[in-house]
Amino acid sequence: MEWLKLDLPDADLRIAPEFLAVDEADHLFAHLLDEIAWEVHRLKIHGRVVESPRRCSWIGDAAAIYTYSGSRFAPHAWTPTLLDLKSRAEIACDYAFNSVLANWYRDGRDAMGWHADNEPELGPEPLIASVSLGAERVMRFRRGRCGPSQGWLLPHGSLLIMAGTTQTHYQHAIPRTTRPLGGRINLTFRQIHRSTPVAPG
Numbered sequence: 205m206e207w208l209k210l211d212l213p214d215a216d217l218r219i220a221p222e223f224l225a226v227d228e229a230d231h232l233f234a235h236l237l238d239e240i241a242w243e244v245h246r247l248k249i250h251g252r253v254v255e256s257p258r259r260c261s262w263i264g265d266a267a268a269i270y271t272y273s274g275s276r277f278a279p280h281a282w283t284p285t286l287l288d289l290k291s292r293a294e295i296a297c298d299y300a301f302n303s304v305l306a307n308w309y310r311d312g313r314d315a316m317g318w319h320a321d322n323e324p325e326l327g328p329e330p331l332i333a334s335v336s337l338g339a340e341r342v343m344r345f346r347r348g349r350c351g352p353s354q355g356w357l358l359p360h361g362s363l364l365i366m367a368g369t370t371q372t373h374y375q376h377a378i379p380r381t382t383r384p385l386g387g388r389i390n391l392t393f394r395q396i397h398r399s400t401p402v403a404p405g
């Protein structure tokens with residue numbers, strides 16, 4: 205499997221464009237569309253509750269409780285398909301995962317806003333393995349909250365690793381596009397080290 209390094213200072217970004225063969229990626233896309241319990245996540249952004257502009261599902265080991273964008277998510281159980289893909293991502297990355305955030309972008313209007321995956325339960329230098337299936341979308345990175353941004357296309361069947369200090373120095377986003385596009389599923393495998401304590405009261 206060939207890895208390409210994406211050139212950003214103080215980040216560790218590597219992509220295997222052909223992690224999955226096209227036929228397998230096609231099959232997985234169709235299968236996961238059905239198999240995953242897709243939901244609208246309610247997120248707190250700048251103090252306002254908003255609905256995720258895409259469908260999501262938090263899946264993993266029972267203890268892998270994740271708090272992001274002000275909401276706490278208890279995991280759905282692993283499916284056989286996702287467990288198999290997790291093992292293959294673990295071998296490719298030489299890292300262990302206990303959870304995955306699945307996102308389904310139904311078309312170019314679905315998106316993900318600027319953020320860093322820097323929640324405390326991910327640890328200081330998380331390694332996140334991101335598998336993309338379906339329509340190619342651009343993922344943009346910017347230094348801090350307002351640096352100039354740079355984008356890469358994430359191909360069908362690719363595996364992107366975000367590691368080291370990537371989340372410390374950069375934010376990333378999947379912007380909306382008016383290009384007529386089909387659906388895309390993205391799976392970010394993560395290791396949750398401990399759940400965030402529940403606030404008293």
Ligand SMILES: O=C(O)CCC(=O)C(=O)O
Nearest residue numbers: 305307321343378390392
């Ligand atoms: O859809 C993607 O490629 C990125 C998803 C992402 O950034 C996330 O799940 O935190």
Ligand SMILES: [Mn+2]
Nearest residue numbers: 319320321376
């Ligand atoms: Mn992210």
